[in-house]
Amino acid sequence: NAGVMQNPRHLVRRRGQEARLRCSPMKGHSHVYWYRQLPEEGLKFMVYLQKENIIDESGMPKERFSAEFPKEGPSILRIQQVVRGDSAAYFCASSPSTGRRGNTGELFFGEGSRLTVL
Amino acid sequence: EDKVVQSPLSLVVHEGDTVTLNCSYEVTNFRSLLWYKQEKKAPTFLFMLTSSGIEKKSGRLSSILDKKELSSILNITATQTGDSAIYLCAVERSGGSNYKLTFGKGTLLTVNP
Numbered sequence: 001n002a003g004v005m006q007n008p009r010h011l012v013r014r015r016g017q018e019a020r021l022r023c024s025p026m027k028g029h030s031h032v033y034w035y036r037q038l039p040e041e042g043l044k045f046m047v048y049l050q051k052e053n054i055i056d057e058s059g060m061p062k063e064r065f066s067a068e069f070p071k072e073g074p075s076i077l078r079i080q081q082v083v084r085g086d087s088a089a090y091f092c093a094s095s096p097s098t099g100r101r102g103n104t105g106e107l108f109f110g111e112g113s114r115l116t117v118l
Numbered sequence: 119e120d121k122v123v124q125s126p127l128s129l130v131v132h133e134g135d136t137v138t139l140n141c142s143y144e145v146t147n148f149r150s151l152l153w154y155k156q157e158k159k160a161p162t163f164l165f166m167l168t169s170s171g172i173e174k175k176s177g178r179l180s181s182i183l184d185k186k187e188l189s190s191i192l193n194i195t196a197t198q199t200g201d202s203a204i205y206l207c208a209v210e211r212s213g214g215s216n217y218k219l220t221f222g223k224g225t226l227l228t229v230n231p
Contacts, residue, residue, distance in 0.1 A: 003160065033217055042122065042221035043161075043206070056218070091161070095217070107219070109160040 002027065004094050004110035005074075012116045013082050021113040022074040025094030032075040033107065034067060037089040046090075049075055082117045089114045120145040124207050124222035132230050135197050139225045141207035142189040149212035151183055151190050156204040156224065164192070164205075197229045 005024040013019050025032050034046040036059075046059040049069035057067065064082075069075040079086055093107035121144040131137055143151065150168045154161040165174040167183035167190060174181050178195045194201055204226050208219040 031217070035221075040223065042223045043208075043219075044221070045218045048217050059218070107163075107217070109154075109162075111159045 004029075004092055004108050006090075006092050006110035006113050008113060009111065010114050010116070012118060014118050015083055016081050019079040019082050019086070019115055019117075021077040021079075021090050021092075021115070023077070023092030023094075023110060024074040025092075026108050029094035029096055029108070031095045032069050033093045033095075034075075034077050035091045035093065037091060037112070039088070043091060046077075079115070082115070084117045087115055087117045120209060120211065120220040122207055122209055122220050122222035124205075124225050126225060127223065128226040128228070130228045130230065131197055133198060135229075136193065136195045137197060137227060139192040139194075139205050139207075139227070140189065141192070141222060142187075143207075143209045143220075144188065145209045145211050145220065147212045148185070148188075149210045152208045152210065152219065153181055153190075153192050154206040154208065156206055157202075161206055194227075197227075199229050199231055202227060202229045 004026055007022050011019055030051050032049045035043040036046050037043045047067045048056040049067060051069055052071050064080045066078045089112045091112045092110045095107060123142050125140045150166050152166045153164040155164055165181045172183040180193045183190045192205060204224040206221055206224045208221045210219055
């Protein structure tokens with residue numbers, strides 16, 4: 001049973017370009033969460049999605065950032081017109097379709113996508 | 119705003135030593151506290167502590183929740199080089215947004231042979 005798959009693992013972009021990060025949840029999971037880890041900071045919640053729905057995007061920056069989780073295919077976190085301050089590790093996590101995080105309570109994290117903006 | 123503070127920020131020990139990592143928190147309507155281990159890959163779950171389960175143990179790792187002091191400790195006995203990692207503490211509030219964990223900055227543990 002494959003875990004949460006994220007790609008690319010590393011992405012380099014120049015200021016003003018677009019970054020697209022993908023996340024395939026664990027098999028059987030239909031709830032996806034994106035977290036961002038800035039240098040020297042803890043993981044911070046960005047957005048929670050279910051298939052075709054954004055449930056909570058309270059942690060997303062108001063501009064340039066968007067997320068989707070289509071009926072088919074991975075969840076995508078899109079950052080338009082990237083700036084140096086967007087350089088961070090972006091982690092995706094998933095949970096079972098019941099909406100609970102499993103009996104042990106954990107979120108299942110992917111290995112992260114590390115974005116570097118030059 | 120919920121807050122999690124971990125200490126120390128980094129720690130270097132020798133194999134065989136015992137270490138204690140600290141986590142203090144401020145959260146509205148506390149539900150649970152979670153510990154994760156982050157090596158150069160995905161954070162992996164270690165423990166979840168709640169009001170009904172304030173002490174957990176798995177092999178050489180154990181964790182205790184002190185709801186009175188709003189804190190938790192993670193103990194690792196007989197450390198091994200494979201324990202080298204960043205240890206993350208997170209809290210969850212009860213209510214509708216129980217997926218929105220608040221993480222600390224982590225403690226970087228280095229275990230030297």
